[in-house]
Amino acid sequence: MLGGRRAVWVSAVSTLAFFVVIVVLVANAPGADVVRRGFFAPEHLRGAFPDVAVKFFLVNAQMFLMAEVLVLIFGLLLAVLRSLPGPVMFPLRLVAIAYIDFFRGMPLLLWLFIVAFGFPGLGIRGISGLSQFSYGVIALTMVYSAYVAEVYRAGIESVHESQTSAARSLGLSSGKALRFVVLPQAIRRVIPPLLNDFIGLQKDTALVAAIGLVDAVRTAQGYSTTHFNFAGYVVAAILFVAITIPLARLTDVLLARQQRRTQAGGGR
Amino acid sequence: MSGVVNGEVLRLEKVHKSFGKLEVLKGIDLSVADHEVICLIGASGSGKSTMLKCVNLLEPVNSGRIVVEGEEITAPGVDVNRIRRHIGIVFQAFNLFPHMTVMRNITLAPTEVLGHSKKRAQSEAEELLRRFGLLDKKDEYPDRLSGGQQQRVAIVRALAMNPDIMLFDEVTSALDPELVAEVLNVIRGLAETGMTMVIATHEMGFARDIANRICFLDAGRILEEGPPEQIFSSPREERTQRFLQRIIEAGRL
Numbered sequence: 472m473l474g475g476r477r478a479v480w481v482s483a484v485s486t487l488a489f490f491v492v493i494v495v496l497v498a499n500a501p502g503a504d505v506v507r508r509g510f511f512a513p514e515h516l517r518g519a520f521p522d523v524a525v526k527f528f529l530v531n532a533q534m535f536l537m538a539e540v541l542v543l544i545f546g547l548l549l550a551v552l553r554s555l556p557g558p559v560m561f562p563l564r565l566v567a568i569a570y571i572d573f574f575r576g577m578p579l580l581l582w583l584f585i586v587a588f589g590f591p592g593l594g595i596r597g598i599s600g601l602s603q604f605s606y607g608v609i610a611l612t613m614v615y616s617a618y619v620a621e622v623y624r625a626g627i628e629s630v631h632e633s634q635t636s637a638a639r640s641l642g643l644s645s646g647k648a649l650r651f652v653v654l655p656q657a658i659r660r661v662i663p664p665l666l667n668d669f670i671g672l673q674k675d676t677a678l679v680a681a682i683g684l685v686d687a688v689r690t691a692q693g694y695s696t697t698h699f700n701f702a703g704y705v706v707a708a709i710l711f712v713a714i715t716i717p718l719a720r721l722t723d724v725l726l727a728r729q730q731r732r733t734q735a736g737g738g739r
Numbered sequence: 740m741s742g743v744v745n746g747e748v749l750r751l752e753k754v755h756k757s758f759g760k761l762e763v764l765k766g767i768d769l770s771v772a773d774h775e776v777i778c779l780i781g782a783s784g785s786g787k788s789t790m791l792k793c794v795n796l797l798e799p800v801n802s803g804r805i806v807v808e809g810e811e812i813t814a815p816g817v818d819v820n821r822i823r824r825h826i827g828i829v830f831q832a833f834n835l836f837p838h839m840t841v842m843r844n845i846t847l848a849p850t851e852v853l854g855h856s857k858k859r860a861q862s863e864a865e866e867l868l869r870r871f872g873l874l875d876k877k878d879e880y881p882d883r884l885s886g887g888q889q890q891r892v893a894i895v896r897a898l899a900m901n902p903d904i905m906l907f908d909e910v911t912s913a914l915d916p917e918l919v920a921e922v923l924n925v926i927r928g929l930a931e932t933g934m935t936m937v938i939a940t941h942e943m944g945f946a947r948d949i950a951n952r953i954c955f956l957d958a959g960r961i962l963e964e965g966p967p968e969q970i971f972s973s974p975r976e977e978r979t980q981r982f983l984q985r986i987i988e989a990g991r992l
Contacts, residue, residue: 633834634836636834637836639797639819640795640823640897641847641848641852641896641897642820642821642900643848643851643852652836655838656837656838
């Protein structure tokens with residue numbers, strides 16, 4: 472590269488200038504002082520942190536971890552159902568397509584309300600009478616599985632049909648060909664976009680506050696009403712961002728590795 | 740399977756196959772005896788590959804019958820997975836499983852289809868790999884092998900199922916010229932062991948050496964068939980003559 476050191480210099484100076492401008496602009500805003508006290512007061516950041524962090528890890532983090540495991544399984548099931556060949560499987564395909572279309576269009580917040588307030592009224596044992604936490608996990612799983620199913624399906628369709636032909640020619644049933652030959656390759660290819668959807672899912676656990684569940688957001692809200700200070704929101708925000716960053720970097724690394732592998736022209 | 744009937748392993752009767760409006764096979768009749776090596780020659784698009792895929796039931800036929808060891812495999816309700824165990828096929832593009840080691844590529848079907856133990860499948864695979872000089876590659880992934888090595892692994896993978904008949908679909912067409920010989924030598928070795936084979940190929944010299952019988956396909960029909968000496972030195976049909984003339988002009992015979 473031409474003038475590599477010069478490029479480093481230029482980017483360092485422009486980055487510095489950029490942040491100086493932002494800081495100056497924000498610090499000189501008419502309400503800067505009010506905002507600083509309202510959101511960033513050190514004693515309130517410290518004061519809100521323990522409760523918000525505990526709720527973040529006990530509620531939000533636990534919720535997205537459970538939902539992610541369920542989404543991986545349920546999404547795969549939907550994708551496989553949607554990919555089933557032949558006229559006999561048509562009803563199953565239809566159900567999968569209808570499900571995916573419906574839940575991709577459904578706003579998560581709405582579905583949270585419907586599940587949390589509707590399922591208890593159904594009076595069905597095993598579905599009604601669950602905790603708000605469980606309803607949160609169920610709603611997240613139902614909506615995100617629809618997205619993840621499409622990611623899986625893209626992966627399944629990206630595996631060339633000659634792979635299936637080769638597996639079938641050896642006498643493997645279509646189910647075994649899918650399990651041993653197609654899915655392992657498909658899943659490997661879709662890990663980056665899959666992680667991307669998980670970042671979305673992790674953030675969206677903030678919405679469960681709306682159904683009355685005391686999570687990090689609700690706890691921050693409580694702090695703000697008792698102490699007349701918004702530092703709790705900042706704490707919660709930092710926690711949400713901090714926990715997605717490693718996942719975002721992992722996605723980048725995996726994408727870069729994948730690109731290197733295909734560009735290296737590893738042949739067929 | 741019921742075994743060899745009258746020394747005949749494979750028979751095709753009036754096999755027709757169309758893709759949409761395009762009729763690719765227009766009534767193929769062929770009988771293959773046990774231990775026989777048949778080479779299918781003909782221009783691209785003459786139906787050689789489609790014919791092999793039909794025998795392996797990778798493509799359903801539109802009409803006609805295919806009989807393998809006395810059993811009609813084109814009959815409705817036939818268990819295709821059971822049939823395929825007895826028919827090995829090797830493809831032009833190798834089609835190895837890229838996410839599996841050479842060893843796993845070979846042992847997958849014996850363990851999952853035949854129900855062999857992992858230990859048995861591996862020792863049989865090692866035996867085959869040794870025979871074809873590939874034992875040191877058993878833990879490699881396909882992408883790390885040359886095209887010729889990949890194609891030999893694909894042949895071993897098909898052989899691991901202990902098939903009664905092997906089909907080869909232009910298996911050297913995707914190879915660099917210097918890698919063709921190693922693959923052809925493997926097939927020659929198989930012929931010496933008495934393996935029944937149907938080979939679609941553009942390698943005329945190889946076909947002349949190895950085949951008991953040559954079938955010249957033209958526009959979905961077997962236009963002419965006979966022993967290699969006759970087909971290559973005194974073809975009866977004008978189209979066969981023209982095809983071979985072009986091959987000679989291209990320096991491929």
